Amino acid sequence: MGHSVAVGAAAPRTATQAVFLYGTASPDGAMAIYRSDDGGASWRRINDDAHQYGGPTLIQADTRTYGRVYLGMNGRGIVYGEMAARPPELRR
Secondary structure: EEEEEEEEOOOOOOOOOOEEEEHHHHHOOOOOOEOOOOOOOEEOOOOOOOOOOOOOOOOEEEEOOOOEEEEOOOOOOOEEOOEEEEOOOHOO
């Protein structure tokens, strides 16, 4: 179940745009922030239990920078996150 969804830049050397979800990616999944690089066929959780951010009311992905996502915090500002390191499949 998705509360907010955003579409962002595709990973390098791919054509499929990244999809970000604030919600649950499976019926038994945790309420969290997820990213899919394959059109929603699979989801990777990109936050953890210590970083729930109070439940964002808005999510927006950067259409120019792969992996960057912005979270609107219900009047408490904007938080953004980026990938800490490039995944092995994207290194070269």
